[in-house]
Amino acid sequence: MNLTERAILAKADLNKLWQTSEEERNAVLIRLANLLIENKEQILAANQQDVKTAKTADYGAAFVDRLTLDEKRLQGLADAVLGIAKQPQVVFQFEEEHKRADGLIIKKQRIPIGLIGIIFESRPNVILDCFALGLKSANGMFLKGGKEAKETNQIFMDLAHEALGKSIPDTLFQLLLDKEAAQEMLQLKDQMDLIIPRGSEKLIQYVKDNSKVPVICHAQGLCHMYVDDSVDASEMIALVMNSKMQRTGVCNALETLLLDSKISLADKDQLFHKLDEAGCELRLDEKLSGQFPRYKKATTEDWRTEYLDAILSVKEVADVRAAISHIQFYGSHHTEAIVSKRPESIELFLNQVDASCIAINASTRFNDGGELGLGAEVGISTTKIHAYGPMGARDLTTTRYCVEGKGHVR
Numbered sequence: 001m002n003l004t005e006r007a008i009l010a011k012a013d014l015n016k017l018w019q020t021s022e023e024e025r026n027a028v029l030i031r032l033a034n035l036l037i038e039n040k041e042q043i044l045a046a047n048q049q050d051v052k053t054a055k056t057a058d059y060g061a062a063f064v065d066r067l068t069l070d071e072k073r074l075q076g077l078a079d080a081v082l083g084i085a086k087q088p089q090v091v092f093q094f095e096e097e098h099k100r101a102d103g104l105i106i107k108k109q110r111i112p113i114g115l116i117g118i119i120f121e122s123r124p125n126v127i128l129d130c131f132a133l134g135l136k137s138a139n140g141m142f143l144k145g146g147k148e149a150k151e152t153n154q155i156f157m158d159l160a161h162e163a164l165g166k167s168i169p170d171t172l173f174q175l176l177l178d179k180e181a182a183q184e185m186l187q188l189k190d191q192m193d194l195i196i197p198r199g200s201e202k203l204i205q206y207v208k209d210n211s212k213v214p215v216i217c218h219a220q221g222l223c224h225m226y227v228d229d230s231v232d233a234s235e236m237i238a239l240v241m242n243s244k245m246q247r248t249g250v251c252n253a254l255e256t257l258l259l260d261s262k263i264s265l266a267d268k269d270q271l272f273h274k275l276d277e278a279g280c281e282l283r284l285d286e287k288l289s290g291q292f293p294r295y296k297k298a299t300t301e302d303w304r305t306e307y308l309d310a311i312l313s314v315k316e317v318a319d320v321r322a323a324i325s326h327i328q329f330y331g332s333h334h335t336e337a338i339v340s341k342r343p344e345s346i347e348l349f350l351n352q353v354d355a356s357c358i359a360i361n362a363s364t365r366f367n368d369g370g371e372l373g374l375g376a377e378v379g380i381s382t383t384k385i386h387a388y389g390p391m392g393a394r395d396l397t398t399t400r401y402c403v404e405g406k407g408h409v410r
Helices: 003-018 022-038 040-056 061-067 071-086 125-136 147-164 179-185 201-210 233-245 265-277 286-291 300-304 320-330 343-352
Strands: 094-099 105-112 115-120 140-144 173-176 194-198 223-227 254-260 281-284 311-317 335-339 357-360 397-404
Touching (some): 003 140, 003 173, 022 125, 061 147, 140 179, 194 201, 233 335, 254 320, 265 281, 286 311, 300 320, 311 320, 320 335, 320 343, 343 357
Parallel strands (some): 115 140, 115 194, 223 254, 281 311, 335 357
Antiparallel strands (some): 094 105, 105 397
């Protein structure tokens, strides 16, 4: 079958998924979590093939890190699948019920979106996250991963199909293997209900420009942190180090640090030394570069660059308003942080910075589905409609009205 025929069949099979119970869908997820551990040797062997291919093709270290699985990461993926199974039911539930004076009952019911296409790059965990969240929310998923994770993606999808058993058609969860299939999927406005691209800016722009299906973008994370002089050096250093260096090749890692001009030279020197010692390349604005000439000078391009690497651009700003202005111009609506003990500065930052997550005296690394209690995510939306931030099972649903009467007429 061609992709259109496969999508038509999957669309028709959605009714079979909607007829399953929450218990049946959760049982599939529990089986999948067990299969991941039972087949860990085969999974890691397949992943090593992908890693070897990526290294041979000279992909960067950050790219290879996102691609690589080990026993600890695989256990984390199995735990995430189990965690989603244990979450409260989100689909086909009624909410916001009220009764009119004439006795008519008006309710809202949460329902699946339908058939969703996910286009992503390099991260094989996306297959499991999307399958688990799609099943939990009773949505079908067509998944197009990058060729660099081909072997890992395939074994994950095979295990997902095995976990489905006979009660849920495997037509609802399909792995697309070629670029042409992804391009064709963007045209299926009668079969696909939503497209979610996550990856490079080039990929996101291509999907936006070419899709006839509604799109929720999961774009780059050019994350900022503003620090003022009300915070002591030890807290500043801990938050910056975690945000930048805990894992550099991820979308919620810090890329630009904005330091208040009233922070002492000694505290800045201590921070820069810690970053340098950890292997982070610093790119400082003109003023800071004059004070600390041993570090590289930043260019205008640095302020608009998502490094996904151990590189940090640093700018000195006059105050919180100057920091906000910089973020408003260069920010990517992903994650923005303020480190301050001043309530008025925090309130101003909250009210004027537009991002899917605002971190207050906390690391940018918390903007993540698992950390925010979603179990996992299909990605972090930088599009305000229909979701903003990490998308879990609830974000893969919409609502409809249900009107219940006793022979009521208008």
